[in-house]
């Protein structure tokens with residue numbers, strides 16, 4: 001099950017005119033994010049196509065995982081709780097192309113936002129093996145193209161950073177671009193170091209993930225593009241880059257990645273993720289929700305749902321709904337959520353009658369159920385997201401806050417319940433026309 005399997009049999013928008021990977025491709029991709037956009041012709045690259053907006057809607061994600069839209073988070077929870085071991089390997093669909101390649105001679109590396117931006121692969125999944133446990137890790141890392149066979153990779157202080165710090169000398173990895181959305185969602189999951197995200201993807205695909213061996217690593221057999229590479233000790237300036245916050249991320253010294261071998265499927269379809277747009281938000285934010293819910297559940301078992309809100313970049317703001325048992329539950333649920341996802345700066349806790357995915361409903365709860373002097377708590381000097389432009393960049397800290405927008409336990413719930421017109425939810429104008 002590869003990338004192409006989710007494009008056949010469901011609507012996609014197909015463009016036949018040549019598209020320039022420098023800005024034009026990104027500009028077209030944001031015209032309509034409701035379904036995948038296939039570029040049959042990429043200027044300068046006659047033998048390939050490109051695709052973006054593959055997971056721009058929760059409906060498409062649900063379709064890719066063969067679940068209902070409302071079951072996505074539970075499917076992710078099940079897959080991360082019970083990963084499915086990989087059962088054997090198969091032949092790769094990709095073929096060897098070149099050693100030490102000048103990468104953008106072979107594949108387009110887009111620019112997205114501005115003249116001073118560099119070319120970036122924002123859809124690359126890095127596969128590495130933990131030197132101590134042998135467990136593989138998959139994670140997304142933006143890759144700034146630095147010419148010939150070199151990139152500079154944003155290496156956030158998470159799992160891959162930890163693997164690299166425990167590896168003596170350069171770290172050999174594989175970089176895959178263009179895989180099934182289940183592999184992308186699994187790679188975007190920040191799970192425990194013991195969790196092999198390929199097994200999470202295999203669980204999401206009911207054991208049907210085809211994998212193959214490459215230079216001692218296990219990689220998706222149907223990947224469109226694979227690069228074996230080495231993360232070197234050398235660092236260079238990486239950025240500026242527009243990331244999930246939709247603001248320019250700062251420039252940092254980051255490790256150089258040297259591409260050893262390039263592999264491509266025949267007639268490859270190059271996977272493009274436009275940074276800061278909807279599918280980037282889905283890939284980053286959605287996999288965090290089941291993990292946050294699992295952690296909040298340890299404190300408040302009656303947690304109902306967790307949503308990282310698009311208005312909060314699907315990363316910095318969240319809403320948690322609970323069935324409140326006792327006063328104080330909401331504050332505990334908020335504290336647990338902030339701890340579960342350290343990149344989150346604000347969490348609003350609502351009762352179970354409020355849809356956390358509906359920003360108007362959440363604002364209505366804040367407007368009618370919050371007294372700021374009692375229901376808002378702040379946590380100063382906490383480590384926030386590196387993507388948050390409001391942070392103190394010297395310390396990397398900021399103030400986090402939680403809002404208890406639940407009905408006070410000592411008040412009558414009926415006073416805070418939204419009135420509805422009888423039958424309004426069932427009746428329809430069509431019946432009277």
Ligand SMILES: C=C(C)CCOP(=O)(O)O
Pocket residue numbers: 154156243244343384385386387
């Ligand atoms: C996309 C990136 C750089 C991940 C941001 O991770 P965080 O600084 O932990 O919020």
Ligand SMILES: [Mn+2]
Pocket residue numbers: 136137138159190191192193195197
């Ligand atoms: Mn991991």
